[in-house]
Amino acid sequence: MRAIVLALGLILHAAFAAAFQVEEETFFPATGDEQRVLSILSTTDTVILRPLIAGFQARRPDVALRYTMANSQAVYAAVHDEGLSFDLVISSAMDLQMKLANDGFAAPYGSTATAGLPGWARWQNRLFAFAQENVVLIASRSGLGDLRLPQTRRDLIELLRDNPDRFRGKIGTYDPELSGAGYLFATQDARQSDSFWRLAEVMGGLAPRLYTTSNEMIADLKQGRLLLAYNALGSYAEPRLADDPDAAVIELEDHTLTLLRTGLIPVAAEAPDLGGLFLDFLLEPEGQRLLRDEAGLPPIDEAALSGRPHLRPMRLDPGLLVFLDGLKRRGFLDEWNAALSRN
Amino acid sequence: MRRAPLSLRLRLVLQLLGIAAVLAIVLYFTVRTVADQAAEATQDGVLGAATLAIAERLQGGDDDVGVDLPYEAFSILGSISADRVFYRIEAGGTTLTGYDDLPLPEAAGAAVTPVFYTRAYRDTEVRIAAVGRMVLVARKPVPVLVLVAQTRQGQEAIAQRVAQRAAALGLGSFALAAALSLLTAGSVLRPINRLADAVGQRGPQDLRAVDHPTPAELRPLITALNGFIARLRGALSRTETFIAEAAHHIRTPLATVRARAEIAMRQSTSEDTRETLRAVIRAVEESSRSAGQLLDHATVVYRSDRMADERFDLAKLVETQAEAFRPTADLKDLTIRLSGTDTPVIVQGDRPLIEAALRNLLDNAVKYSADETTIDLSLTGGPEARIEVADRGRGLSGQAQARLSKRFARGENAGDVIGSGLGLTIVEEVAAAHGGRFELTEREGGGACARLFLPLG
């Protein structure tokens, strides 16, 4: 698949959207006679969705595709605050997607593909999940030595308490202040159990390294800078660590959050029909197969959830809005920082 | 031109349908309203609970109001329907958090219990619950207002479903009512139809009072009908009585005159006197015959309007009449030769009328026949019944039948024969009333031949 990184376009784009920090913009010209352009704004790495884009363009050779990648806050802000026009917005930040939909930035959309989604995988006819990803703990087997791999947060807390020296500065997790995903995982963890705060306190005493992306965490783990990566995205970890026998991807048994990667068509879309077509492609059997086999993103699978009761898919409901509240966020982060610096 | 009034059945059905339609519409709106209210009450309940949950977590402080949005309060709002949620927390006139453009309640300083109101907000309409609390900030009470809003799509979806059900219910009940109204109309009108049948099937002479079991509502009609029948019966019997009385009062003295004249004639030897008496007798005879024929004619006219419609054997009637005329014929040594009466010929009609026609034909034949001749009276069955009376009288002398059967017309050659001229008119009218016809022709070899054709029964 040819892909052209348009540095010029990136600069131009940045020029009129100063606050909008684009990480990468890629233009996929139409394979046939170009007719129309579909523009997608996404938090997902271009590399990951490239096979899906290829599959979509094979089906619709007349559609060129502009894929703009940004972090979740930027994605949210581009739609919510700046009113930029995209035909499809893909994000792993469920809370922000939920807020976009709740605040009326998502256009209603319906097709046979969206109708086939289970109820927990969509909200109204505005927000649709196309991948479910577990939030996992990654451990370095060699780094743990003869220590048992933790299976629950209690195990983890004990492990850290009992071996403070081994893990000092070797634990990584998201920075909830800087990463939208990290904030979402932390707040949902906090909702699920009280052990999160104890874990935060324990980790705080061990000088944790804070990250904004799972990729960086995984990279540092691979290079031995980290022994434990807490709340990393499993979907990123598994393909990258598949050939690394040292890394253990652990779904904690007390609870493991499941993130829904969602798409919505903004009301400001110039070609909402194309956005809808791409969304359908993601949900259709071929797209789901490509997601699983090529992109490494687990497709929507109800059976996978019911078979593993410790998995907790985050609910697409207005509850997600609560932690986006300014006061609530400040309160949570205050507590987080307090927990982290207690010792 | 006057428009024909609507049929009772149509009227009844239309009115019942109208009522059914109104009831169906009322039912539809009632169900909708109740369901809407129930859906709204449900939403209000959840909204109120969410609002109170937030309000209960409000905390005072040294410099600001503490707000801790409970996750479940919002999450539960999504459990009933996937509706959009908005909130606003306001303290002392400034928005602490949430959507600062969410409309406030009209009455400032909302109550402790939530108040609910519906407002347009952004691109949609929302239901808002608002509740007020006083919170101590730096030991001063600050009024805090908590607003939680939710779009009404879920409620509208419920209302939509309910509306469809209600519409189906309304339509269903209307259809049922329509079917029932047809049945009702049928059963309500059945007594009227039965009454009409009972009266319609009566014979023309049947003037009994109607005594038919009918619902109370039809009683006035029956009473009026019976009153009318009684008056009609009275009028008819008065007419009949009058005619009979008149005939009696005229004929009885005539009979006396005739008898006296005959006696006088027997006792008189003066030819002059005898001639005078003969004239008297002739006059008496003429007036009595006229009276008879007038009566017959009146009867024909009267009965034609309400003819009895019975099937009977014409052969028997012809035979009886021939027998009745035989003594009269004998006086002139006339022979009545009867043929064709050995097999029954069934006709349908009014027997007295046909009898009157035949009597007039025979009366004419006897009257106009020369002494010692034969009258041929024959009946044939064929495609229609035919009574033929052929005499050897003086014939028609070339006059058209049309003229002869005109009322009071008599043949120019009737001369000394007594007759009023109504006889043939009567025969023709009877034939016409039965859908038959009457022919009068010259008979070959002299005399007249009268034929009365009647359709077979």
Added chain:
Amino acid sequence: MRFLLVEDSPDLAQSVADRLRLDGHAVDPAASLAEARDCLAAASYDLILLDISLPDGDGRTFLAAERRSGRDTPIIVMTARAEVSDRVDVLDLGADDYVTKPFDFAELEARCRAVLRRKGTALQTVQHFVGLTFNPLNASLSVGGEVRDLRNRELRLLEILLAAPERIFSKSQICDRLFSYAESVTDNAIEVYVARLRKKLEGSGARIETVRGIGYRLTSG
């Protein structure tokens, strides 16, 4: 014949009775149904002439009662009501015949005769004269066992003459009874019937004698 005449009009009753007596019949008049019943209880009659409208009831009631009681005396109804239904009525109720007022006495007599003949009443009517036997009821004349049929006028002529053999009947007397009063008949017409009857009487020993200028008589001479 003996008649019971039930008629309430005194004039008519008197006239009819007189007229019938002229022909040699016996007549008991009754002005009401009650009188009629009295008469019937006291005597027997060959024939009842019955009016319909009577002061103490309807003739038809009487008629029906008579028939119900099983008495079979022939009844001829004299009706002024010539309406068709009335005729049917009275015949149905058991009347033997009816005449409409005003009636021709010749016709009445003919009808009486017809009724009696039909009823087969064993009346004393057979008359004998010289070699002839005459039964007016069935209009038969037998001469020495040989039956000769008479036509109606011949029969009546014979009846007239036979009522008083050897008596001379004037032509007008005969005419009155032989022809309708309404008709004017020439004397020649009588001669025709006299001639015919003479022929029928041949060999009986009886003969009709012309009394020139006066009339005829039946004689055995």
